Amino acid sequence: MQHKQEILNNNFLNLKQSEQQYMKLLEDQTELISRLNADGSYIYVNEPFCRLFGVTREEMIGKVWHPIVWHEDVQIINEKLATLSRANPVVVIENRIVTVYGVRWAQFTNRGFFDRFGKLKEIQSVGRDINDQKLAEIKLQQLSSEQSIMLNNELVGIFKLQNKTIVWVNNAIPSLIGYEKKEIEGLGTRFLYPDDETYNKLGETAYPLLAAGKTYRSQQTLLKKNGERIWVDMHGASLPGNNNESLWIMIDLSALKKQREAIEAMAYHDVLTGLPNRLLLADRLEQALAHAKRNSKFVAVCYLDLDGFKPINDTYGHAAGDKLLAHIARCMQVATRSNDTVSRLGGDEFVILLTNLETIDEYKVVLDRVISAINQAVPIDADTEVFVTASIGISIYPSNSDNADSLLRFADEAMYVSKRSGRNCISLYQNTIN
Numbered sequence: 040m041q042h043k044q045e046i047l048n049n050n051f052l053n054l055k056q057s058e059q060q061y062m063k064l065l066e067d068q069t070e071l072i073s074r075l076n077a078d079g080s081y082i083y084v085n086e087p088f089c090r091l092f093g094v095t096r097e098e099m100i101g102k103v104w105h106p107i108v109w110h111e112d113v114q115i116i117n118e119k120l121a122t123l124s125r126a127n128p129v130v131v132i133e134n135r136i137v138t139v140y141g142v143r144w145a146q147f148t149n150r151g152f153f154d155r156f157g158k159l160k161e162i163q164s165v166g167r168d169i170n171d172q173k174l175a176e177i178k179l180q181q182l183s184s185e186q187s188i189m190l191n192n193e194l195v196g197i198f199k200l201q202n203k204t205i206v207w208v209n210n211a212i213p214s215l216i217g218y219e220k221k222e223i224e225g226l227g228t229r230f231l232y233p234d235d236e237t238y239n240k241l242g243e244t245a246y247p248l249l250a251a252g253k254t255y256r257s258q259q260t261l262l263k264k265n266g267e268r269i270w271v272d273m274h275g276a277s278l279p280g281n282n283n284e285s286l287w288i289m290i291d292l293s294a295l296k297k298q299r300e301a302i303e304a305m306a307y308h309d310v311l312t313g314l315p316n317r318l319l320l321a322d323r324l325e326q327a328l329a330h331a332k333r334n335s336k337f338v339a340v341c342y343l344d345l346d347g348f349k350p351i352n353d354t355y356g357h358a359a360g361d362k363l364l365a366h367i368a369r370c371m372q373v374a375t376r377s378n379d380t381v382s383r384l385g386g387d388e389f390v391i392l393l394t395n396l397e398t399i400d401e402y403k404v405v406l407d408r409v410i411s412a413i414n415q416a417v418p419i420d421a422d423t424e425v426f427v428t429a430s431i432g433i434s435i436y437p438s439n440s441d442n443a444d445s446l447l448r449f450a451d452e453a454m455y456v457s458k459r460s461g462r463n464c465i466s467l468y469q470n471t472i473n
């Protein structure tokens with residue numbers, strides 16, 4: 040009898056000892072270990088739990104868990120704990136907790152224990168601080184959704200290529216080039232360019248830069264599905280990794296380009312006749328002189344002033360005068376060659392630039408055609424035709440000067456010689472340079 044009691048005592052002592060060891064084990068963990076009743080009140084919390092929340096064990100036992108949790112997360116925790124069942128005894132919940140160090144992210148593995156009827160009896164919870172990891176994850180998610188918004192914008196077209204093959208395009212591409220995503224993903228990029236030369240040249244310039252870790256930028260013409268050409272500002276960069284992947288970002292410049300061309304046309308052309316104005320003439324003259332110098336050619340600057348234009352204006356009105364000026368402008372363009380420039384300086388004054396002349400006299404042939412075109416009768420209304428002539432002065436590069444301003448001035452002076460000589464004639468500037 041006494042022996043049996045001894046065995047029982049020993050067993051009890053062993054059990055006690057084992058429980059103490061188990062409790063010691065729980066206290067030594069860095070994890071937040073707790074046991075809760077089915078109603079969420081604590082049965083047990085370990086030492087790290089008390090330290091993190093700045094409470095004593097006595098304060099926590101019997102209390103529900105809500106106060107240690109960030110208020111916004113209480114509902115989601117309740118919902119998840121409600122899914123605990125014998126079939127689903129473990130739920131892992133990531134939520135924010137209110138600690139002595141402030142609000143931090145933690146992950147709790149909650150295991151439910153059930154009676155034989157499947158009713159929840161107790162929850163054992165093991166939590167760990169995942170604040171740094173979670174914040175990094177949130178930051179990454181933010182970055183990734185920001186990137187996704189940027190990539191999938193409707194304004195800037197983006198191609199992702201691998202070995203010059205399209206592997207992905209963003210939402211802006213269909214409206215930019217008229218192809219649907221699925222039509223072009225998997226294709227090489229050659230079809231985007233108007234010709235082999237443009238395609239090859241871009242590749243030869245861009246890919247060595249990308250291989251050197253640099254970016255590529257240029258303005259390019261692309262072909263839309265309907266054959267229309269568009270201008271894009273293109274930016275290329277390789278993507279990290281060794282997959283030969285690159286990202287190509289492009290903005291449609293066509294509208295801007297057209298606007299700029301219209302502004303330039305306005306700035307460099309005469310509104311009434313559409314001819315180049317004085318500014319563009321000056322530019323063309325400089326170019327013509329540079330070309331003539333390199334190729335030992337002649338350039339003729341022909342200054343024309345209509346004779347008797349004022350009386351037409353006075354007799355038939357300004358609109359009739361305008362009509363005549365526009366008509367004469369067209370005739371002069373028809374009478375000259377494509378590399379010559381017919382310009383209007385203002386009023387009834389024009390300058391024709393004859394370039395790339397092989398001989399000093401070559402201007403005569405062209406001017407003969409111009410003069411006979413000017414001398415034609417011009418109908419200004421149903422019953423009226425008018426006639427005008429022109430007084431013309433000519434200066435020649437290189438005989439008279441190699442300077443653009445001087446050549447223009449000399450041609451103007453020669454034109455006045457024609458006026459003084461009775462009009463309707465051509466005068467060649469007489470002074471030659473030394």
Ligand SMILES: Nc1nc2c(ncn2[C@@H]2O[C@H](COP(=O)(O)OP(=O)(O)OP(=O)(O)O)[C@@H](O)[C@H]2O)c(=O)[nH]1
Nearest residue numbers: 344345346347348349350352357360361385386387
């Ligand atoms: N219709 C029209 N007339 C203009 C325009 N610009 C200038 N004029 C007129 O053109 C005339 C030019 O004057 P002139 O060159 O002296 O006239 P002209 O009768 O040809 O005189 P000459 O050159 O001496 O033969 C002036 O009456 C200006 O008012 C224009 O854009 N349209």
